[in-house]
Amino acid sequence: MKRIIAIAMALVLAASVLAGCQKRDDQDKGAILTMYFIADPTNVNLDPAKVLYSADIAKLLTLFFEGLTQIDSNGKVQKALATKWYTQIDEKEGVYKLFFELRDTRWSDGVVVTADDIVYAWKRILEPEFASPATVLLYPIKNARAVKAGNMTVDDLGLAALDEKLLEITFEGPFDLDNFLEACASISLVPVRESTISQYGDEWTAKPISFVTNGPFSMKKTEYAKGMTVERSTYYRTSQKVKEAPDKYVTPYRLEILFANNIDRYAADFDAALYIPAPDGSNAADKRLNLFYLGTVPKDRFEEYRASATVTDLMSYFSFYFNADRAPFTDARVRQALSIALDREEIARIVGLGVKPATGYIVPGVFDIKSGSSFRAVRGDVIPKTGDVEKAKSLLSAAGVRSGSFSVSVRGANPAEVAVAEYAASVWRTLGFTVRVEQLRGTSVQENFYNTNYDIMGVDYQAVSTDAFSQLAIYALPFSGEVVEFLDETNSIEYPHMTGFHSLEYDALVEEIYGMTDKTAKYEKLFSLEQKLFEFSPIAPLYFNANVEVSRELSGFERTIFGTTLFTKVKLKDYTRFTEPTTTQALRTTEPAVPAQ
Numbered sequence: 001m002k003r004i005i006a007i008a009m010a011l012v013l014a015a016s017v018l019a020g021c022q023k024r025d026d027q028d029k030g031a032i033l034t035m036y037f038i039a040d041p042t043n044v045n046l047d048p049a050k051v052l053y054s055a056d057i058a059k060l061l062t063l064f065f066e067g068l069t070q071i072d073s074n075g076k077v078q079k080a081l082a083t084k085w086y087t088q089i090d091e092k093e094g095v096y097k098l099f100f101e102l103r104d105t106r107w108s109d110g111v112v113v114t115a116d117d118i119v120y121a122w123k124r125i126l127e128p129e130f131a132s133p134a135t136v137l138l139y140p141i142k143n144a145r146a147v148k149a150g151n152m153t154v155d156d157l158g159l160a161a162l163d164e165k166l167l168e169i170t171f172e173g174p175f176d177l178d179n180f181l182e183a184c185a186s187i188s189l190v191p192v193r194e195s196t197i198s199q200y201g202d203e204w205t206a207k208p209i210s211f212v213t214n215g216p217f218s219m220k221k222t223e224y225a226k227g228m229t230v231e232r233s234t235y236y237r238t239s240q241k242v243k244e245a246p247d248k249y250v251t252p253y254r255l256e257i258l259f260a261n262n263i264d265r266y267a268a269d270f271d272a273a274l275y276i277p278a279p280d281g282s283n284a285a286d287k288r289l290n291l292f293y294l295g296t297v298p299k300d301r302f303e304e305y306r307a308s309a310t311v312t313d314l315m316s317y318f319s320f321y322f323n324a325d326r327a328p329f330t331d332a333r334v335r336q337a338l339s340i341a342l343d344r345e346e347i348a349r350i351v352g353l354g355v356k357p358a359t360g361y362i363v364p365g366v367f368d369i370k371s372g373s374s375f376r377a378v379r380g381d382v383i384p385k386t387g388d389v390e391k392a393k394s395l396l397s398a399a400g401v402r403s404g405s406f407s408v409s410v411r412g413a414n415p416a417e418v419a420v421a422e423y424a425a426s427v428w429r430t431l432g433f434t435v436r437v438e439q440l441r442g443t444s445v446q447e448n449f450y451n452t453n454y455d456i457m458g459v460d461y462q463a464v465s466t467d468a469f470s471q472l473a474i475y476a477l478p479f480s481g482e483v484v485e486f487l488d489e490t491n492s493i494e495y496p497h498m499t500g501f502h503s504l505e506y507d508a509l510v511e512e513i514y515g516m517t518d519k520t521a522k523y524e525k526l527f528s529l530e531q532k533l534f535e536f537s538p539i540a541p542l543y544f545n546a547n548v549e550v551s552r553e554l555s556g557f558e559r560t561i562f563g564t565t566l567f568t569k570v571k572l573k574d575y576t577r578f579t580e581p582t583t584t585q586a587l588r589t590t591e592p593a594v595p596a597q
Contacts (some may be wrong), residue, residue, distance in 0.1 A: 023258070028247065030232065030253030031572035033554070035293035036266045036291075039414065042224045046205035048187050049125050049132045055316040055545045058187055058462045059295075063230055063255070064213035064562045065190035068100055068118070068167075069181050071466060071561040073312075075372025077181045081105065081113070081191070081214070082167075086178060089275055091147050096171040098180065102164075106235035107193060108218035115161035117191035117214075123147075123154040124192070128484035131495075133474050134188030134464045135481030139514075141182060142170045149494065150484050174517065178371055179467055185560075186465045190214070216250040216568045230255040251556065251569050261413055270550070276577055290578055293551045299352040299416070305550055311354040314545040314563035315365040315463040318351075319358070319418070320408070320424070320456050321449075321539050325500040328401045332536045337395035338456075339540035341427050343387035348543050350423055351416045357385040358541035361530055365561055367466045369519050375468045379527045382534050383541060392431060405434040406455035410456045417458050420542060452500060460545065466561060468526050469513065475538060476510035477502055496529035501538035522533060582587030 027263040038056035048061050073583050105113045125132045128150040138144050142158025158170030162349040165462065192515035193212050200210040216236050221229040232250040247253075258266065270291040273436045297305045322329040322338070329335055344357035356364075359381035367380040408425060410417040418439060425435035431589065440448060464470055475497045482495035487546075496502040509529050516522040547563050556569040572578075 004249065030251060031570075031575035032254040032256060032578070033252055033257040033292050033567075033570070033572060034289055035258065035291065035295065036263065036308075037255075037257045037293070037295040037500060038259075039261070040225055041261070042222055042228075044446055047202075047213065048122070048190050048192070049130075049134060050526045054460045055314050055547075056460075058314075058316065058562065059547070059564045061187050061190075062215070062219040062560070062566065064211070064215045064219065066105075066215045067186065067190040069182040071185045073291050073414050073559045075367065075466070075559060075561055077178070077185065077371075080185070082184075085181070089343065091174075094173070096173060096175055098169045098171070098175075098177070099162075100169075100184075102165045102167065102168040103237060104239035105214060105237045106240070107231045108213050108235060110235050111193070111212075112164070112240070113191060113309060114164045115167040116164075117193060118167055119159050119161050120194040121192045122159060122189065123157060124197075125188070125481075126154060126157065128486070131481060131483045132188060133470075133481045134186060136470045136473050136479045137183040137186060137189060137465055137467070140171050140175050140477070142172050142584070144172075144516055145478070148481075148484065149478075150486060160344070176519075182286075182371065183467060183470075187562075188464050193334065217255065220254075220307060225259060225261075227255045227259050230257060249568065251571055252567060253495050255567065263294075263296060266294060267298050267301060270294050270552070272446050274553070274578075292554055292572060294549065296353060296548050297550060301354050302354070302548070305548075309548050310557075312547045312559060312563045313356075313364045315363045315466075316545045316548050316562070317358045317363055317541045318355075318420070318543050318545060319459055319461055319539045319541040321454070321459050321499050322537070323452060323455055323457075323500060324502075324538055325452070326406075326455055328399070328404045328406075329438045331399045331401065333395045333399040334401050335537040335540070336535065337392040337399070337431070339537045340384060340388050340395075341392035341431060341541065342540065343427075343543060344383070344385045344422055346387070347420055347423065350419050351418075351543055353548050354546035355543040356546070359383050359385060361533055361539075361541060362468050362471045363461075363463050364544055365563065366463060366468050366471060368468070369523050371466075375523070375526075379523075379530075382530050384528075387427065389427070389430065396431060403432045403434075405436075407436040407438045408456045409438040409440050409445075409454045410458035411445055421458060449498070452498065459539075461539070461541070468523065472526060472529050472533060473510050473514070475501060475533060475536075476507045478507060479514075488523055497538060499538040501536065503536055506532060506536060 033124055038060055041057055041060055042453050045058055048065055066081050068080060069464045070078045070080040076479050081102055082100040083103045086099055088095060090098040092468060102115055107113055122138055124130055125135055126138055126144055126147045135148060143152050146152040147154055147157050160168045162168050191214055195206050196210060196212045204210045208221060216233060217230045218233040219228065220231050231254045232252065234246060236243055237249045269289040275290050322335045324330060348355050348357045360376060360383055364374060364376050366375045368375040369375055408421045410421045421437045425437050428435050449457055474481060477494055477496050480497050485493045510530060513522060513525050513529060549565060553573045554570055556571045558566040558569060
């Protein structure tokens with residue numbers, strides 16, 4: 001009897017030890033970081049080949065996708081999905097090829113990532129019915145332009161998966177290797193899964209079950225206007241054959257990303273003392289949040305945070321898009337007049353948060369002749385920082401326009417955009433116009449933009465790469481990347497830039513530069529092209545975006561040339577001190593921050 005009791009006690013003890021070990025294993029998955037990262041993206045399509053009109057979305061997508069290469073903050077190309085690349089060039093035979101060898105990695109659902117996934121993603125962009133400003137990045141590939149124009153099929157494209165891990169690219173002729181490797185770091189050229197898109201169509205990014213990704217994190221939960229739960233992808237950079245430590249490539253276990261438009265409250269929680277739960281769990285953990293990271297700060301407290309904040313230039317700018325198919329914006333002189341009447345230094349002051357006046361169409365971070373150099377710094381300004389109302393009046397007079405009525409559409413949930421629109425409206429009213437500011441909500445922002453249902457719309461332009469040509473070429477009809485519509489077997493319509501702007505003169509200049517091989521002469525021409533674009537002014541860049549971030553107890557941040565932050569190796573000091581938050585719990589209360597007990 002004693003032996004039976006002893007065995008039973010031993011089993012109970014073993015069970016308790018195992019239970020304790022299991023609990024400890026759960027805790028040791030890694031840190032859970034509660035953060036305010038970006039504004040709510042749940043109304044936006046997260047397709048990486050399409051979403052290029054939001055700096056916030058570009059930042060978010062770096063969590064979920066990985067391209068062939070990556071460009072670090074110093075402008076150096078680094079390995080990413082590709083572990084090796086090499087060329088095969090035979091000028092006599094006219095052979096110009098580039099090969100990428102892919103690493104072992106899997107999609108967030110465990111399926112192996114293959115070279116065919118890159119082939120599908122790039123062919124999809126080049127389909128005539130698919131619109132993407134990233135199209136121009138693929139034009140060096142053999143037959144790419146003919147495929148986009150509908151004169152050849154995607155099967156004629158110089159792109160092939162030789163096996164599961166080997167990608168072959170055939171070029172039209174001599175190509176700039178460094179430039180193409182940099183283009184491969186674009187978030188637009190990451191792989192996407194054909195089976196997922198075939199099953200879910202345009203809604204494939206809407207839900208975690210269909211949003212299959214190949215990056216360091218995967219989406220677990222998303223809730224409109226509240227938040228998103230993102231977890232370490234257990235399949236990232238792993239093969240089916242080798243079992244590795246779960247945090248070998250990605251350190252944090254989970255990111256609890258908050259979306260609610262309440263930055264003042266988040267800043268108060270961030271400032272408060274960290275909440276350490278009582279051993280018995282008696283403290284009310286949801287009275288406030290343990291916030292470890294803020295992706296921005298309240299504008300009126302920027303100077304207070306500046307000393308501890310990291311402020312980096314993003315490769316994007318906020319701009320006004322003019323609908324060139326609607327009067328009075330059909331006249332380039334009117335568009336330029338409305339642009340130069342605005343004082344960009346005043347606009348930067350209104351927005352605050354480290355943004356800078358936009359002085360050109362090419363954003364900071366885009367390279368000049370040498371990789372890592374800055375086109376903007378080398379070439380100088382194209383757009384004046386200060387407003388010139390008198391010159392604006394002169395241009396309007398030359399155009400015969402002295403009055404008119406139009407609206408300016410911006411995201412109503414973004415106070416900075418609304419303030420900028422109100423400022424612009426006040427200036428334009430002095431020129432004789434009747435101007436209304438329209439605050440768009442929810443899906444109407446994206447719908448109105450893609451349907452060109454606006455007079456003037458405020459848009460974040462996100463650079464697709466570090467290549468200056470790609471920034472300017474999209475305003476030329478053959479390089480716009482927009483849909484090609486076939487009327488019959490012999491006729492087709494190639495749509496112009498999103499604004500509807502089209503100029504045969506501009507098209508010819510872009511075509512000339514595209515064919516140039518002398519880089520020095522090419523970049524001089526590119527600056528002249530940017531000056532010509534200012535004359536046409538299809539859009540009015542207003543301020544270069546900045547990324548303002550503050551954190552505590554965190555280390556291991558890395559950043560890319562695009563200004564985006566990588567959380568892959570971020571560590572939270574002594575993370576086991578904190579309770580496991582959830583987005584639902586975090587958003588349950590709107591009480592102000594209270595000191596830790």
